[in-house]
Each structure stands twice: as C-alpha cells, then as structure tokens.
Amino acid sequence: MSKAADMDPQEEVVSVSKKERREKKEKKDKKRLKTQPESEEVDTTAGDEPAETPGKKRKREALPDEIEIDVGLPEPASKKAARKAKKAKLNPTPTADKDGATTDGKTDAEVKGDKEQGGKRSEYGVWIGNLPWSATKDTLRDFLVENAEMKNEQITRVHLPPPTKPVNPNWSTKPLNKGFAYVDFSTELAMYSAIALTETKMDGRALLIKNAKSFEGRPDKPKTEQEQDTGRGAKGAVKGAHPPNKRVFVGNLSFDVTKEDLEAHYAQCGSVEHIHMATFEDSGKCKGYAWVTFGDVDAATSAVKGFVYKDESEFKSKKKDKVDSDEEEDTKKSGKKRKWLLNKLFGRELRCEFAEDSTTRYNKRYGKDKPAEPVDGVNPDRWKNFGNSGEDRGEKRSGRKKVDPRTIKSGAAHSSAPRASQAIVESQGKKTTFD
Structure with a gap:
C-alpha cells in the first residue's frame, strides 16, 4: 500500500492547513513588496536568504566599525567655556570687526585707552x-x-x-x-x-x-584706654573692661606654672604684693589663671600692655672679657630704651586684663551692691525692700530686720499675742462721779 493510503485522514487535514497558511503568507509578502517604493526595495540578490521587511526587524542595525571625523571642524567647547559664553550673552561686550573697529564705533586702541x-x-x-x-x-x-x-x-x-x-x-x-x-x-x-x-x-x-581723600566730619571710632595705651587693634580687648587698678587677671597659663614663676616674670613691671593662683585640690597644679596684685597702678598697666621699656645695656650679653672701649659705649648708650615683651610665659600667650578692685568685689558680694534675693509676687525693682537685703536707718538703729507682713501665716499674730487676765480688776482708789 502507498503512503497516502497509509496516512490517517486527520494528519492529511493538518498538512493541508499548513500548506494553505504558507500560501497566504507568501501572497501577503508579495503585496507588501509591491506597495513599497522603489528606493525602499530590499535587495534580495545579495544573499540566498530573503531580506526582512522593516516591520519584521527586531534588532537595531549595528553601527559601522569606523567613524568618519572631519578634522577641519572646530573643537567642541568645554563645560567651562560654555558657562563663560552663557555669561557673555547675559553681559554683552562690544565685539571687534575685521577692520579693528568695535560694534559701538570705537577702535581697539580707543577701547584699550x-x-x-x-x-x-x-x-x-x-x-x-x-x-x-x-x-x-x-x-x-x-x-x-x-x-x-x-x-x-x-x-x-x-x-x-x-x-x-x-x-x-x-x-x-x-x-x-x-x-x-x-x-x-x-x-x-x-x-x-x-x-x-x-x-x-x-x-x-x-x-x-x-x-575723595578728605575724611573731615567723619566721627572717630571710640577707643578704649587699653587700645590707646597699647596702640594696637582691639584683638585682645574685652567688652566691659574694668578701670585700671593694682589687681590684674592673668589667663591662659600653663598647668606647670608656679607662683614663683609668675612673680619672677612680672617683677620686671614693678613690685608684686600678692599672687592668688587657682589650683587643683588633688595635684595642687595651676588651673590656668591667677590674680596678681602690684604695688602701684603703673606696674599693673605695664603688665596689661604686655611690654616694658629697658635700657639697651640690659639686652647685651655679659661676657667675661670685655674691652674698656665697649664698656664706655655701653655707658653712653645706656640712656636709650627698647621695648621688652612680657606677653608670653613658657611659650603660651598670656591674656591679661584689669580685674575688679578688692573693695568693689566685696561690695558686690556682701555690701550695698549685693543683688537682692527674689520675692514671690513682688516686682523685681522692689526686691531690695524685702528680706535680708534691705534695711532702712530705723532698722539699723534698733537692730531689727524688716518683715514682710505677707510672709506671716494666718493666725500667727493671735497665737503669739500676750493674753489679758480674766480676773477682777483691783480698785486704784479713784472715784468717778457724773453730774
């Protein structure tokens, strides 16, 4: 028997349907090729495989391996140059022509001038x-x-x-x-x-x-006494500085500084009466600040300024063998003075300023200038009239303190008042008659 006779009827129907589909597809491709213009026709002679239509392409065409670059074209501007060009558009400047004249009618020489x-x-x-x-x-x-x-x-x-x-x-x-x-x-x-x-x-x-060079009528900047004395800027000046006195605050000290070091350092300014140095309780070392009391105000002022004037003979090193002529020159030049800086100790720049006078400090803590303690429900301006901080002349004479009646508890006056006797009052031998 032949193969056609051996084929199942169902398989025969499937093969016929595939054939019909193939024929329909070929007809559609032919119609599509006819509708395309001549310039877009696909060249099928290059290869045996049929070329794909534009609608059927799924991958992008690969770029050619070699890229042609025209060397004669100008180099593209960088980002920095582009920013400059953008600013130039916002602020246009007169451009020069080929003849050397600018757009506003001036030549390059005139513009330069x-x-x-x-x-x-x-x-x-x-x-x-x-x-x-x-x-x-x-x-x-x-x-x-x-x-x-x-x-x-x-x-x-x-x-x-x-x-x-x-x-x-x-x-x-x-x-x-x-x-x-x-x-x-x-x-x-x-x-x-x-x-x-x-x-x-x-x-x-x-x-x-x-x-433009005259500054007449312009108010001068106020200068503090410290700036006027030192003659330099107010870099180390402190707001609200205290008036000059014998007591000076010294800060930014090293932890290894002792009272003897401070006394030897500031003895160049003048006599030092007392040094109070803040120290740690456990080690006894300096906390970094101290108060120095001098014998006079001039010595304290020199310490705050940070320099003193000395004779030139004190600056020269003392050599063992000196010639007589050198000694004579030293005696002649002894009248000249040079500045000797005192603003550093052990390599640290000191912070010196006038401290409060001892009397002023005492009055602020315990005297009249002591701030009043706050009282509830009372205006702060009247705090000094209440409590322990305020005493008038009558209180000072009697030794009694003024008491605010609002602080007394209710009923305390009756409990502490002396009670009158309830017994019969004895006769005093007086007789009152009425007409």
Whole structure:
C-alpha cells in the first residue's frame, strides 16, 4: 500500500492547513513588496536568504566599525567655556570687526585707552553721596558737564557701585545704584568745580560732594584706654573692661606654672604684693589663671600692655672679657630704651586684663551692691525692700530686720499675742462721779 493510503485522514487535514497558511503568507509578502517604493526595495540578490521587511526587524542595525571625523571642524567647547559664553550673552561686550573697529564705533586702541583711564584712580577725585536711585553713569556725567565748567573728556572715571541687596517687593522703582559714587578728574580745577556743586539737586535730591581723600566730619571710632595705651587693634580687648587698678587677671597659663614663676616674670613691671593662683585640690597644679596684685597702678598697666621699656645695656650679653672701649659705649648708650615683651610665659600667650578692685568685689558680694534675693509676687525693682537685703536707718538703729507682713501665716499674730487676765480688776482708789 502507498503512503497516502497509509496516512490517517486527520494528519492529511493538518498538512493541508499548513500548506494553505504558507500560501497566504507568501501572497501577503508579495503585496507588501509591491506597495513599497522603489528606493525602499530590499535587495534580495545579495544573499540566498530573503531580506526582512522593516516591520519584521527586531534588532537595531549595528553601527559601522569606523567613524568618519572631519578634522577641519572646530573643537567642541568645554563645560567651562560654555558657562563663560552663557555669561557673555547675559553681559554683552562690544565685539571687534575685521577692520579693528568695535560694534559701538570705537577702535581697539580707543577701547584699550578707555579701560586704562577707567581702571586707574586719579589724584583728583570726589565722593558723591545722596544720589537718586535712578542715576546712572551717563546721567551723572551729563549732570556734571551741564552744571559745572568742565568737559566730558576731563572726567576720567565714574565708579557707581550697583546694589547688592535684594529689592523690597513693595517698592515701585528698582534702584540702579547704592546711593553714592566716586568720580575722578584729569585736573584739579575740574575737581573743585565739581565740589562746588554740593547741595545741588539731582532728580529732587540734594547731592553731597566731597573730596575723595578728605575724611573731615567723619566721627572717630571710640577707643578704649587699653587700645590707646597699647596702640594696637582691639584683638585682645574685652567688652566691659574694668578701670585700671593694682589687681590684674592673668589667663591662659600653663598647668606647670608656679607662683614663683609668675612673680619672677612680672617683677620686671614693678613690685608684686600678692599672687592668688587657682589650683587643683588633688595635684595642687595651676588651673590656668591667677590674680596678681602690684604695688602701684603703673606696674599693673605695664603688665596689661604686655611690654616694658629697658635700657639697651640690659639686652647685651655679659661676657667675661670685655674691652674698656665697649664698656664706655655701653655707658653712653645706656640712656636709650627698647621695648621688652612680657606677653608670653613658657611659650603660651598670656591674656591679661584689669580685674575688679578688692573693695568693689566685696561690695558686690556682701555690701550695698549685693543683688537682692527674689520675692514671690513682688516686682523685681522692689526686691531690695524685702528680706535680708534691705534695711532702712530705723532698722539699723534698733537692730531689727524688716518683715514682710505677707510672709506671716494666718493666725500667727493671735497665737503669739500676750493674753489679758480674766480676773477682777483691783480698785486704784479713784472715784468717778457724773453730774
């Protein structure tokens, strides 16, 4: 029997259906190829395998191994250069043409000359204050040229600082300057003609024009006595410093410092009467601060300043063999004095300042200046009138302390009051009659 006779009818139906599907697919592919334009037709002659249609592609086409680069093209800008270019767009500057002229009509030489003139300050300059916020460099130039006897070329520099603080949103106008400007001139006559315009109004505001190098009328900064004596900045100055007295506080001491070291160090200022050093209870070493009491105020002032003046002969090393001529020179130069620093001890910079006088300190702790103790329900201004802190003249004489009646418990007065006798009162031998 043949194979067709041996095939099951069901298998025959399956093979027929597969054949029909294949034919339908081929018809669809032919129609799709016909509808495509000639430029998009797939070249099937290159290989035996049929080319895939664009709709059937599942993978991206691989990039070619070699990339063509045109060396003649300009190099791409870096991130830093791109940022600079962006800033240049926001603040445009005049660009130069091929002929050397800038876009605003000036040549490179003129622009360079303007920069040199505008960058350097002149000897003849003025400070202009109370400017209106609408003022600009051009309007300020025009104002000076119109009102003073000068030309525009005599104004070499106009420095008008722009505002840096954020503008108040409630303001209707935006300020274009900080309210002041510096203007330099080429001649002294132009400078004085500008100063003569002071109190002249510009947009309704009277200008204040002064010499840029003159500081007359400016209030001086207050200086403490310590700054005036030392002649240096207030780096080590302390707010609320005490008045000069014999007692000095010394801080930033090393833990290994002893009283003898302090006495030998400050003996160069003058006589030292007493040294009170704060020490640890267990080891007895210095806690880092002490109080030194000198014999006079001048010695204490020298310690606070941190230097004393000595003769030059004390600075020179004492050699065993000295020539007579050297000794004579020393005696001649003994009148000159040099500064000897005392602001360091064992390599540590000391912190010296005037301490409270012993009398002032005692009054603050135990005397009249002692702060009053707080009393519940009483105004702090009246605390001194209650308790142990306040005593009037009558109390001092009698020795009794003033008692606040509000502090007495209820019923305490009746319990401590003397009770009257309930017995019959004896006759005193007096007789009262009524008419």
